[in-house]
Amino acid sequence: MKVSQPIRLTMVGGGSWATALVKILSENNVSIKWWLRKTEDAEHIKKFGHNPSYLSDVQINTRKVKVCTKIREAFRDSQYVVLAVPAAFVGDALTGIKPEHFAGKRVISAIKGMIPGANQLVTDWVSEQYNVPVERMSVIAGPCHAEEVALEKYSYLTIASLDPTCADNVANLLRCRFVQTTPVDDIYGIEYSAVMKNIIALACGITRGLGYGDNFQAVLVSNAMQEIRRFVDAIYAKHRDLSGSAYLGDLLVTAYSPFSRNRTFGTLIGRGYTIQSAQAEMNMIAEGYYAVKSIYEINQEVNVRMPIVDAVYAILYEKSAPTIAMNSLKELLT
Numbered sequence: 294m295k296v297s298q299p300i301r302l303t304m305v306g307g308g309s310w311a312t313a314l315v316k317i318l319s320e321n322n323v324s325i326k327w328w329l330r331k332t333e334d335a336e337h338i339k340k341f342g343h344n345p346s347y348l349s350d351v352q353i354n355t356r357k358v359k360v361c362t363k364i365r366e367a368f369r370d371s372q373y374v375v376l377a378v379p380a381a382f383v384g385d386a387l388t389g390i391k392p393e394h395f396a397g398k399r400v401i402s403a404i405k406g407m408i409p410g411a412n413q414l415v416t417d418w419v420s421e422q423y424n425v426p427v428e429r430m431s432v433i434a435g436p437c438h439a440e441e442v443a444l445e446k447y448s449y450l451t452i453a454s455l456d457p458t459c460a461d462n463v464a465n466l467l468r469c470r471f472v473q474t475t476p477v478d479d480i481y482g483i484e485y486s487a488v489m490k491n492i493i494a495l496a497c498g499i500t501r502g503l504g505y506g507d508n509f510q511a512v513l514v515s516n517a518m519q520e521i522r523r524f525v526d527a528i529y530a531k532h533r534d535l536s537g538s539a540y541l542g543d544l545l546v547t548a549y550s551p552f553s554r555n556r557t558f559g560t561l562i563g564r565g566y567t568i569q570s571a572q573a574e575m576n577m578i579a580e581g582y583y584a585v586k587s588i589y590e591i592n593q594e595v596n597v598r599m600p601i602v603d604a605v606y607a608i609l610y611e612k613s614a615p616t617i618a619m620n621s622l623k624e625l626l627t
């Protein structure tokens with residue numbers, strides 16, 4: 294029987310989500326060039342088959358996965374490029390890459406964040422910077438913590454692309470023993486919703502850190518869903534069911550799971566940590582910290598009612614005391 298050639302894919306990023314995605318993809322007929330920025334981490338993976346810095350229990354299949362620290366080398370000959378670094382660092386990670394290096398490749402964004410300063414979604418930014426048509430891109434969404442992938446806990450991913458064939462192909466690449474995948478077309482709605490849920494998880498963490506309970510958090514999350522609806526409908530109107538797992542499901546897992554970086558970061562802020570000390574306490578990045586500034590600034594134009602975003606922004610960027618900001622927010626929830 295003829296064995297089909299493996300799909301050739303570049304993974305950009307060495308953090309927890311990149312490590313979890315490498316594990317998922319290695320279940321299928323995929324050959325991966327994995328770019329990480331730290332030479333010592335790359336050498337450790339080559340030697341021992343484990344990422345020493347993130348999800349270090351995950352066994353890397355080094356027959357399928359070749360690690361490298363030179364981004365152009367990682368791009369060579371691949372059919373797909375997966376972007377899996379926090380949005381704030383994607384530009385740094387792609388240093389030396391030019392539009393011609395993306396030619397002919399499909400781009401998969403696994404990032405749930407906005408490009409700071411540019412206030413752009415990652416797909417729009419990649420399209421603008423590297424001339425990749427948005428139709429050749431897809432995003433990976435859905436409620437899925439890397440730590441649970443490491444444990445092979447059954448999970449669901451949603452793959453969004455404007456091109457249905459592209460969504461199908463990427464969904465096939467990521468479907469495996471412990472991951473179910475669904476292809477859809479609402480790429481922008483899903484990207485914005487994933488960005489927003491990180492901000493809401495920060496708010497949930499802050500209120501937990503301040504001592505609010507489950508009753509309050511349930512009201513916060515249900516009001517948040519309305520806030521997400523208002524914003525996403527205003528910015529990209531389309532018929533969509535926000536109770537789907539890529540929207541509500543991802544909001545719930547991020548708001549309630551102890552694995553959530555955003556919730557953890559918020560909890561530290563609610564307990565009185567400064568932003569710098571909360572960031573230093575965590576080995577990982579909370580996208581919501583950057584995203585709230587972008588969404589707040591975009592909303593100066595869009596102008597929908599977003600009291601939760603406003604409260605988180607005031608705490609993180611205007612030095613409002615969490616107690617006072619949440620006291621004011623309390624009056625605006627129903």
Ligand SMILES: NC(=O)C1=CN([C@@H]2O[C@H](COP(=O)(O)OP(=O)(O)OC[C@H]3O[C@@H](n4cnc5c(N)ncnc54)[C@H](OP(=O)(O)O)[C@@H]3O)[C@@H](O)[C@H]2O)C=CC1
Pocket residue numbers: 306307308309310311330331346347377378379380382383385386403404405406437438439440576577578580
């Ligand atoms: N973790 C998860 O469960 C999920 C994460 N995501 C999304 O995936 C994306 C990546 O997050 P995640 O893997 O969790 O992040 P982590 O916090 O686990 O890892 C951060 C990564 O960013 C790298 N990095 C930090 N600073 C820079 C820099 N200046 N230049 C280049 N790279 C840098 C780190 O490299 P180094 O180690 O060398 O410092 C590391 O590879 C985010 O958008 C997140 O929202 C989406 C779904 C699930």
Ligand SMILES: O=C(CO)COP(=O)(O)O
Pocket residue numbers: 405435436437438491494543546547552553554555556578579580
């Ligand atoms: O998006 C995620 C789970 O679906 C991860 O959220 P955190 O970045 O808050 O951990």
